[in-house]
Amino acid sequence: MESLTDTTAIITGGASGIGRATAHSLARRGARVVVADIDADAAEVVAMEINQEGGHAVGVRCDVADETAFDNLKAVALDRFGSIDVVMNNVGVLTRGLPDHLPVTEWQRIININLLSVVRSNAVFLPLLVSQGHGHIVNTASFAGLFTYSYDRLPYAATKAAIVQLSEGLHLYLRPQGIGVTVLCPGPVATNIAASLPGTFGPEIATRGPGEQFPVLMPDVVGEQVAEAILHNTFMLYTHDQVRDVLVERASDWNDFITRRTDQFLTRLSLVTRTD
Template identity: 55%
Template sequence: MHNAVAVVTGAGSGIGRATAHSLARRGARVVVTDIDRDRAGTVAGELGERGVAAVCDVTSLDDLRAVRDLALDRFGRVDVVMNNVGILAVGPVEDIPLDAWQRVIDVNLLGIVRSNLVFLPLLLDQGSGHVVNTASTAGLLPYGFGQMPYTATKHAVVGLSESLALYLRPRGIGVSCLCPAGVATNILEQVTFYGETSPPQGPDTPVLDPTTVGELVADGITDNRFLILTAPEIDDELRERGADVDAYLSRLIKEVMQTRSTGSD
């Protein structure tokens, strides 16, 4: 990691900020990008000479190209790209309008597609590097029916990342997919609510500090690990789901029905 150059989107707070710090502590130089100029500048300032800030909206190819050019001008190369931006639309699926779906897909999924178009040619030309895509446990398990646009895009990010691993790893480029469970971030700032919302479903997992997750990401890059989880409980869920998906869904459906029945008493 020493003297590697990392680009982290959504690095002005939360997991992105924590990962930027973890990478810098290990000797990397970090291009801290965020749609919020002040937040990006603050985090880059925290990293000192190892950080540089850039405003980046991942729905803009021009913004991503500008980040690439800044990294090359300032540090001469790009070694790690972390695609970390995500937004949510929350509510019953029948109440979430099409434009909300389009916005979530544009940011959460097509933001990574744009990043690939901008940064993968560099990594392929040098035959080395690492890509980290932030998905979610909502991209591995079916609990997120109260936030279906987010859930759909995060499942897509997992599938995209798996296929990227098959494509890129034989070419010397690592791929990791971060699937966090509970993490204390400010993601609620990126949530739009529609209709009546239901309480979140899912395994009972601890809420981690972003610093812990940032270290997990840095370790995952160093170890060239594909799936980066933040809660061991998710492993058990994945095994159960993999063993018999119909039985697994039947169990979850019963639990949802019991919850609704209890709530209506």
């Protein structure tokens, strides 16, 4: 998109973290924003912040697991602002537990919220964007969908990997029709996503991150990255450029990569055991 001025953006999970930061970044560039979140009060607070800064926003309660949620968002956006130009599917929840302890119901919950919410969003918004011949979609994935660094949150990682693939397919289909697609793959970012954890299934385990070379970013930094990616029609948006080195390393010899990762984990586990 050449400009965000006088466009309308819908952001799910917009009341906190990356969603909130992106809402402010888009508003500063002239977009009207529908801040959608399961926390209605928090969504309204973000909308109020934008309005007080001279922008235009509305807060809407949205449970992306609800079959009617996106129809409601579409109606609100068109009624309030008259158009829909940017849709950011940004909701993501976590679960935690060893693979042999995670119940099937947890897999179902994570898939329904993280992945099928994007499918439901597409079902509502793609026909509109295709018919008007312009717009932009942002799907939030994760480093966890690009390479494996833990096994205690496999449903989350699996859904984020699926979102990467879904986004690539959408790009192939939609870009020739004038619609941009960005897949946002954040590394460590200071958000409240851990609040979605229901507790640990099975024994307590140490949480592992993608690597010490990836510092924790503030959401405002990522919000600006998203706004610029929309304006430049960027498909793959890494929050940390260093991840390319990891992906090149894996692609060069995937078998060796996963073997070395496993050996590194066993070494750390041995050290922890001896320390205990």
